[in-house]
Amino acid sequence: MSIRVFIDGAVGTTGLEIRERLEGRGEIELITLDESARKDATMRRDALNAADFVILCLPDDAAIDAVAMIENDRTRVIDASTAHRVAEGWTYGFAELEPSQTAAIAQAPRVSNPGCYPTGFLALVRPLIRAGLIPVDHPLSVNAVSGYSGGGKSMIAEFEDVKAAGHTDTAFRAYGLGLAHKHVPEMQKHARTEHPPIFMPAVVRTYRGMLVEVPLALHALPRKPSLATIETVLGDAYKDSPVVKLVPAEDLATLSVEADAGTDRLTLRVFGNAERGQARLVATLDNLGKGAAGAAVQNLNIMAGFDQTAGLVL
Numbered sequence: 331m332s333i334r335v336f337i338d339g340a341v342g343t344t345g346l347e348i349r350e351r352l353e354g355r356g357e358i359e360l361i362t363l364d365e366s367a368r369k370d371a372t373m374r375r376d377a378l379n380a381a382d383f384v385i386l387c388l389p390d391d392a393a394i395d396a397v398a399m400i401e402n403d404r405t406r407v408i409d410a411s412t413a414h415r416v417a418e419g420w421t422y423g424f425a426e427l428e429p430s431q432t433a434a435i436a437q438a439p440r441v442s443n444p445g446c447y448p449t450g451f452l453a454l455v456r457p458l459i460r461a462g463l464i465p466v467d468h469p470l471s472v473n474a475v476s477g478y479s480g481g482g483k484s485m486i487a488e489f490e491d492v493k494a495a496g497h498t499d500t501a502f503r504a505y506g507l508g509l510a511h512k513h514v515p516e517m518q519k520h521a522r523t524e525h526p527p528i529f530m531p532a533v534v535r536t537y538r539g540m541l542v543e544v545p546l547a548l549h550a551l552p553r554k555p556s557l558a559t560i561e562t563v564l565g566d567a568y569k570d571s572p573v574v575k576l577v578p579a580e581d582l583a584t585l586s587v588e589a590d591a592g593t594d595r596l597t598l599r600v601f602g603n604a605e606r607g608q609a610r611l612v613a614t615l616d617n618l619g620k621g622a623a624g625a626a627v628q629n630l631n632i633m634a635g636f637d638q639t640a641g642l643v644l
């Protein structure tokens with residue numbers, strides 16, 4: 331059985347990556363609009379309604395408009411933007427997040443693709459919260475660095491084009507300093523915590539890749555879990571996943587932001603100091619892989635009933 335897929339925003343940073351992963355798959359027929367038509371409302375409306383599956387790779391406002399243009403009950407949507415990640419009526423497209431999530435995605439008419447940073451954060455903390463090791467009212471914090479493609483075409487230009495508005499030579503730029511980053515509501519909702527985490531993002535001078543970490547004072551948690559317990563719970567949560575892996579942290583003295591760049595993997599490690607009762611949970615992924623395009627393709631596979639890893643780089 332073949333499905334018709336329209337990527338709205340197909341020449342943007344995320345759209346191009348999704349196209350690369352779908353091209354050449356016999357079970358998928360891509361609906362494409364040429365350069366003169368790709369922003370034409372009538373042509374987009376026709377394409378949106380002709381498709382079985384639409385993947386929105388647009389700014390938030392344009393994604394909301396695109397959903398409103400769909401006038402039939404058949405077209406199913408995966409939205410890569412931030413617009414619908416905490417919205418009613420949308421299924422959160424993080425297959426590994428809960429035991430029932432893959433089944434929910436498989437049936438869903440509207441799926442919101444997770445944000446890149448929440449993907450790392452949620453993968454690290456949600457199983458520990460579910461197991462009762464981190465209480466729902468615990469004050470969590472999350473540090474993260476991203477490659478600059480995380481900011482799409484305009485940030486790529488800032489880092490690469492000396493003539494671009496806002497051009498920068500910096501190697502590392504902290505941001506989100508007002509603690510109101512757009513990903514925080516999504517992190518809180520899907521971690522199911524009472525308080526938003528303190529989120530400290532930064533962008534670095536590498537094109538793609540992401541390192542997200544959550545520090546935990548284990549001695550301050552009510553059940554005082556050991557590092558080994560944390561590792562066991564995370565390992566169990568993802569033991570059957572072809573995409574999310576817990577790997578041993580021992581003997582690794584350094585870890586780079588590019589560790590999973592160019593792949594659709596999400597790798598978790600539990601570093602720490604057992605004597606001090608301190609843990610440093612670290613997730614590496616590609617902001618354009620499991621952080622965007624890889625997750626969208628995985629969701630499409632699940633929704634269409636294909637092997638969930640088809641087209642992924644693992």
Ligand SMILES: NC(=O)C1=CN([C@@H]2O[C@H](COP(=O)(O)OP(=O)(O)OC[C@H]3O[C@@H](n4cnc5c(N)ncnc54)[C@H](OP(=O)(O)O)[C@@H]3O)[C@@H](O)[C@H]2O)C=CC1
Nearest residue numbers: 339341342343344387388392410411479480482483617622
């Ligand atoms: N980059 C990343 O790592 C991630 C991005 N995302 C999300 O994915 C979405 C796309 O991001 P990204 O690919 O980085 O952004 P880009 O800016 O690289 O691409 C966005 C694309 O959408 C096109 N576009 C804008 N408005 C319209 C419109 N009204 N109709 C049709 N096309 C339009 C743009 O056209 P033009 O080329 O003319 O500007 C551009 O090609 C965003 O919501 C982003 O937040 C999610 C996870 C990770």
Ligand SMILES: CC(=O)N[C@@H](CCC(=O)OP(=O)(O)O)C(=O)O
Nearest residue numbers: 411412444445446476480481533
């Ligand atoms: C480096 C950088 O600027 N990153 C972006 C997030 C990228 C991303 O993936 O955001 P969405 O998933 O919500 O689209 C930012 O912090 O706004």
